[in-house]
Amino acid sequence: MQSALINGKKLCCSMLLKNCFRPLSAASGKLTNVEINDKTGVAVLTMNRLPVNGLNLDLLRDLLQSIQEIEKNKCRGLILTSASNTIFSAGLDITEMYKPDQERLKQFWNALQDVWLALYGSAVPTAAAINGHSPAGGCLLASSCEYRVMLPKYTIGLNETQLGIVAPKWFMSTFRNVLPRRIAEQALVQGKMFTSDEALKVGLVDELVASKEEALIKCEKFFASFSKTDPIARYLTKKQLRYNDMKELQDEKVQDVENFVSFVNQPTVQKSLGFYLESLKKKAK
Numbered sequence: 001m002q003s004a005l006i007n008g009k010k011l012c013c014s015m016l017l018k019n020c021f022r023p024l025s026a027a028s029g030k031l032t033n034v035e036i037n038d039k040t041g042v043a044v045l046t047m048n049r050l051p052v053n054g055l056n057l058d059l060l061r062d063l064l065q066s067i068q069e070i071e072k073n074k075c076r077g078l079i080l081t082s083a084s085n086t087i088f089s090a091g092l093d094i095t096e097m098y099k100p101d102q103e104r105l106k107q108f109w110n111a112l113q114d115v116w117l118a119l120y121g122s123a124v125p126t127a128a129a130i131n132g133h134s135p136a137g138g139c140l141l142a143s144s145c146e147y148r149v150m151l152p153k154y155t156i157g158l159n160e161t162q163l164g165i166v167a168p169k170w171f172m173s174t175f176r177n178v179l180p181r182r183i184a185e186q187a188l189v190q191g192k193m194f195t196s197d198e199a200l201k202v203g204l205v206d207e208l209v210a211s212k213e214e215a216l217i218k219c220e221k222f223f224a225s226f227s228k229t230d231p232i233a234r235y236l237t238k239k240q241l242r243y244n245d246m247k248e249l250q251d252e253k254v255q256d257v258e259n260f261v262s263f264v265n266q267p268t269v270q271k272s273l274g275f276y277l278e279s280l281k282k283k284a285k
């Protein structure tokens with residue numbers, strides 16, 4: 001039986017998951033749900049915008065609120081996962097970008113920036129239990145965490161170029177923080193979607209597991225590995241390592257929104273997004 005060291009105590013892993021969760025009500029919005037494991041202090045943040053967890057403005061706002069509440073509660077870890085059995089997140093909701101309301105489009109990108117800054121820079125250790133497909137924005141969220149566990153037979157990657165769009169610099173920095181530069185560059189220019197096995201091989205994910213329960217246990221074990229590490233020293237180290245990536249966006253936040261708005265409004269980009277949305281809908285028929 002697997003076990004983990006939590007607060008200096010050896011605990012059987014199934015004990016970590018059974019009957020010890022309580023909801024963090026302030027952090028549970030309509031589209032996210034947060035539960036804290038009372039035994040370990042770890043928060044499970046579940047995206048619940050079914051069927052595909054498309055990241056629209058509302059889900060992004062709920063995600064931000066949840067991450068902030070988890071930080072405020074000084075949880076020992078944050079596990080990001082999905083309520084779907086097959087999709088972690090389909091990435092940005094393309095309907096937010098196709099024929100958009102201009103004011104909402106700005107708010108949407110601003111919300112994504114804020115979620116990324118909060119998750120990538122979180123003082124609480126972070127892990128992703130990737131229990132389904134994770135393209136584009138879904139991959140961004142997972143790669144912003146410090147540790148990733150994935151279930152088999154799914155795909156993950158930054159596929160923007162396949163859609164005729166260009167991932168912004170901070171998406172690329174997040175990828176480069178996880179992958180060797182050469183692999184990151186090749187994958188980004190190709191818009192490559194990695195299978196779970198390929199993702200493990202290149203290091204985009206740290207482990208493969210057979211079930212969501214196992215994924216949560218692995219994430220708990222990852223957090224338990226810090227039991228002898230000073231939390232402040234841990235956070236300051238992470239902060240310094242990620243400082244340049246975050247500073248680059250913080251310094252250019254307004255310009256980044258303008259770039260996004262101007263890029264998305266280009267007729268050729270609108271055309272690509274329209275075709276892509278149509279192809280997704282046709283596939284669903």
Ligand SMILES: CCCCC/C=C\C/C=C\CC/C=C/CC(=O)SCCNC(=O)CCNC(=O)[C@H](O)C(C)(C)COP(=O)(O)OP(=O)(O)OC[C@H]1O[C@@H](n2cnc3c(N)ncnc32)[C@H](O)[C@@H]1OP(=O)(O)O
Nearest residue numbers: 054090091092093094133135136137166259260280281284
């Ligand atoms: C040089 C200057 C540079 C300046 C740069 C500045 C700014 C950068 C500009 C732009 C960057 C924008 C970045 C975007 C990143 C993104 O995240 S884009 C989104 C990418 N996502 C995808 O490609 C995923 C597409 N979806 C799928 O592949 C599949 O749906 C799935 C996730 C694998 C699930 O498959 P499944 O078979 O289970 O479900 P369906 O395909 O049947 O889907 C169900 C339902 O959901 C709709 N849908 C799926 N994905 C999305 C989505 N991302 N957005 C909106 N809607 C989506 C699908 O259409 C179905 O709908 P229904 O027919 O109405 O039921």
